Amino acid sequence: MVSTVIEHIVDALFVVFIFSPLVVCYWNSTWNLIGLYLLPSNKIASGWISVAISIVLMVASFFTQDVLNKYVKKEKYVSFYLVSRLFTYVMSFSQVSNWRGIWELLNLYIGITIPGSLTILGIGTVGLIALRSYRNVLTPPGAWVLDVDTDNHFTIIHLFGTKKGSVLYVIDVLFGVVVVSTLVVLVWRGQWMVLQLSISPNNDLWRGIIVFSVGNVLVVTLIVTQFPARKLAGHLHTTHPLLQIVFEDACVLLVCFSAVCYWHGLWALLDVMVIGYDPNLTQWLLHALGFGGLMLLRVCRSLQFMGYNFDGEYPEGIGLVQTPSYCNTILASLCRREALSDAIRLTASTRTVYVEVESQHKQIPVS
Structure with a gap:
């Protein structure tokens, strides 16, 4: 019992102080590198190209996964390691490219205001709940995937489970990539901009410290309460499935908000830290640190585009897990x-x- 508690504490410390900062480092640097190299003088074209690249890569992942799962086997350790990490790197890049493109286009076409941000947040939230896909807003520190014991490393989950090779499968894939992914970005951008515009200090350093501190408190609180929440969700799955969906969506809302606070604060602090240094050098260093560190710690798949899941589909409330069972x-x-x-x-x-x-x-x- 004592050893289990210690392992959970160690896992939580890894999540808050090592894993999550490395994830934010990767996203921040990759986002900025795309901005530096992809038509920096034409933000509209840069945004649309960024979205187009991401859609092509994400759609391609659905149609190449079976071939990769069939021919790239764990028994051939060297080739599996190289191909799987390259696949994870490309999928991680596609995810950042997708979010950056949609985010920047929203900034340009809609502007940055509280009413606009609340409207975007409402559209994203209602759309995902209506599609029973709200849990797809989860990201680290609210959702993790380990790199060990991956028999289906290249598997990307499509939303409606349609039969592969059919026209409906193509529609399923495109719907998830274009619609669901966009709604997820709307939820994150809405919360992010409301935070940015409502926090009183205009100083990026103090705003980062305040929001990051709030994010840490919320993340730790949710880590402590995750196991009772999972038990309740598992009970509701067998007795009241509809209530399970409502309960999990409420929990996911809190988890998402804590993650937005955590990311927003740390992102602002990273931007402050690199002021005055060569942007190319600092961004590439952060990029290598983020992906390389997560790869060495065997959690780099947490960056990867993994597909889509329905709310309440897990019988044991697995969708509410906050920390990976890293030690175990x-x-x-x-x-x-x-x-x-x-x-x-x-x-x-x-x-x-x-x-x-x-x-x-x-x-x-x-x-």
Whole structure:
């Protein structure tokens, strides 16, 4: 019991102080790098091209996943590692490109005002709830995917579960990529801009400190309460499925708001930190730090575009998980590898002894 509590505390510390900052570093730097290199003098064209690139990559992921899952196997460790990490990198880039393009176009066409932001937030929230897809707004620190034990590393989930190879499947994919993804960005941008315009300090440093502190308090609170929430969601799944959806959507709303606060504050602090330095160098360093750090810690799939899920579809309230079972999963993975290594060494030594005995036996002269 004590060891389990300690592991949960360690997981929470990793989430708040290591994992999540690395995620924000990757997003912030990738967002800024796209702005630096993709038609910086024409923001409208840059925004539309950014969206177009992301749609092409995200749609392509649905039609290439079966081939990748079939031919890129974990047994071939080197090729699997290289291809899977490249796939994760491309999908992560497509996600950032999609959000940046939609976000920048909204800034240009609608402007940055509280009424406009609230309208955008309302459209996004109502649209996702109506489609029973509100939980797709979850991002780190509210949702994590580990890189270990990934039998279907390349699998991207389409929304309506239509049969592959049909026209309906193509419509399903396009609907998720174009409509659901856009509604998710509307929810995030609405909350983000309301925060930015309503916090009184105009100083980016103080705004970042205040919002980041609020985000940390909310994230820690939700981490502590996640397990009772999951139990209640699991109970409602069997007794009152509709109430489970309502309850999970309320929880996801709080989780999303805590994540927006966390990201907004840390994003502002990162922007302040790099002022006065060469933007190309600093952004590439942050980019490498973010993706490389998450890859070494084996949580880089948390950056990846993973597809779409329905609200309330998990029987045990898995959609409400705040922290990855990092210690348990990684330690279990290492133990399995050590056990496998021991088995290989034991087999090899046994085989060696057998060969030696067989060799000695052959050397015995037959009378």
